[in-house]
Amino acid sequence: MTTEMRKTGIDVVGDMVAWGAHFCLFYETREDLLDSLIAYCKSGLGREEYCLWIVAEPLTIERATAALKAAVPDLDRHLADSRMEIVSARDWFLQNGTFDGKRLTDAWYEK
Secondary structure: OOOOOEEOOOOOOOEEOOOOOOOOOOOOOHHHHHHHHHHHHHHHHHOOOOEEEEEOOOOOHHHHHHHHHHHOOOHHHHHHOOOEEEEEHHHHHOHHHOOOHHHHHHHHHHO
């Protein structure tokens, strides 16, 4: 069985194996973080994939959305079609202020 290589959109990472692959990215500035995450989301959206951006400090949902909109002119369409979601890390991981691993695992599978 052949494993399809997928474009990450991040030059220093390059292409990766299909679903389930993981990588870690270290960054120095907020702009470095934005550049990488925007390239990653833009690449996924360009391939008609579902994208979920869980935003944590030093970013805000507003800053992430504005930066992504500058790079993806039709972002509003992706958001309206629910192919792109941008959510708060606090809300995603700590629903009602509590971490619930079962709920979180279920939420990942649902997505």
